[in-house]
Each structure stands twice: as structure tokens, then as C-alpha cells.
Amino acid sequence: MNDNTRTITTNFYGDRAFDILDSVSGQLSDGMWENSRGYDKYWTNFRVVRLDDNRVVFRVNKDSYTRYCGRYLDNPFARMSDTEFLAWYAGKLKAIIVCEAKDHNWKKGWWKRDNTTNTSYYLNRKLDITVADIYTVYDELLGRKNRADDVYGTRIWGRKADDETIAKRAELAEAKAKALADYNEHVAMLDEKLKKFTTEINADKQQAHKVYCAVLENLEAKYKIA
Numbered sequence: 001m002n003d004n005t006r007t008i009t010t011n012f013y014g015d016r017a018f019d020i021l022d023s024v025s026g027q028l029s030d031g032m033w034e035n036s037r038g039y040d041k042y043w044t045n046f047r048v049v050r051l052d053d054n055r056v057v058f059r060v061n062k063d064s065y066t067r068y069c070g071r072y073l074d075n076p077f078a079r080m081s082d083t084e085f086l087a088w089y090a091g092k093l094k095a096i097i098v099c100e101a102k103d104h105n106w107k108k109g110w111w112k113r114d115n116t117t118n119t120s121y122y123l124n125r126k127l128d129i130t131v132a133d134i135y136t137v138y139d140e141l142l143g144r145k146n147r148a149d150d151v152y153g154t155r156i157w158g159r160k161a162d163d164e165t166i167a168k169r170a171e172l173a174e175a176k177a178k179a180l181a182d183y184n185e186h187v188a189m190l191d192e193k194l195k196k197f198t199t200e201i202n203a204d205k206q207q208a209h210k211v212y213c214a215v216l217e218n219l220e221a222k223y224k225i226a
Helices: 015-030 037-043 082-103 131-141 150-155 163-199 203-222
Strands: 005-009 046-048 056-061 067-068 073-074
Touching: 005 082, 015 037, 015 046, 015 056, 015 082, 015 131, 015 150, 037 073, 056 073, 056 082, 131 150
Parallel strands: none
Antiparallel strands: 005 056, 046 056, 067 073
16 A cells, blocks of 8 residues: 555554554454455555554545555545544444354354443454453444443553654654654665666576575565565
């Protein structure tokens, strides 16, 4: 996905809310719908992001298409309003948890806002996630009234980061952006050198590629590019 995006905000600042929403994205690409090629046009056109103040937002592609694995894919979200996108996402979230309930034979009546007994493996990456957590996120995506109580609600809603933390994160993000720009510049120079080396000098392409990979590996280690 390119950088031409719109931001769709949520009122969540918590780790669990991010975990749940990010897991939906993972299920679209590598989980429940991983073998559905028709879903490539969905997960390639948005990202779930945490802002410096902890707020969870969606970055959604504004272009009418995206490019993935040599294919041009239609962007279904280009024609959706923010409200429509969030409702669509809520539908996918519920489809995933319903599938999990069936897979694990949860008792009838499990889909309740106060269900802290059933925990999800399909909608978490790092944390303990309950049906109650998921239901709170589901309600928020649909624009419904917050029905989570103040005590339990903090667990899923989270808190906005303080000004000092926000400033430190912004500084770190700027440093990372500069490092990535430097890395990309070095890679571009390396690509150009490889091209000249293999075409103008008629060198051994296989050996040249080995050298290229070795230099690139050193660059990735220097700039900590995963």
C-alpha cells in the first residue's frame, strides 16, 4: 500500500483493542481467509496503526487500486465512507469469533457483553482476549453506546499517553524515518553498482549477486531493517 491514505480513528488507546483489530487484519491475510485470493484486495488496502499517543487508527488507501505481487487490485474501500468501513470491519470481526466458537464448541449464549469466560485465540496476538473485550470493540466499530463499565472498560479502552511519552515516540519515529531513508539511498546505489557490474563489465552474475546479498545483509544489520 502506498502513502496516499486517509485516517479512520477509533476511541481506543488500549493494547487489547489494538491486538483485536490487528488480528482481524491477520485473519484476512494469513488466517481465516488466507486461501481466498479475492480477499487480497481487502487486506492490502489498509493497516491498523498505533499513534504516538496510543490511539488506534486505520490507515486506508485512498487510491482506486493497489499493487500486490505484480497484480493491480481494486480498492473496495475507495467507495466506502469511514462509517461503512468500520461496519465492514465489525462484520469480519464477528465472523471470526463466531467461527472460533463453532470450532471449539462453545456453549450456546456465549455472545454476551459480560462474557469473560471464553477467551479467543483467533483474535489475539500477544494478550489474553475475552469475548467481552471483543464485544466492546465490536460495539465501538458500529458506533454504539459504550456498555462496558468504568472498571472493566479501562482494560479495553486504555489511556492516552502523556506528553513526555508522545514527544519521545515522535523523536524516535523521526530517527527511524531518517535511518530508513539512508538505507533506501544506500540500496539504490548498490542496485546501480550491481547493474553496471553485470552489464558493462560482463562479470559473473551469480558471484555478483552473492556479493550484493552480503553487502545488503550488512546494511540491514546497520539500519536494523527487518
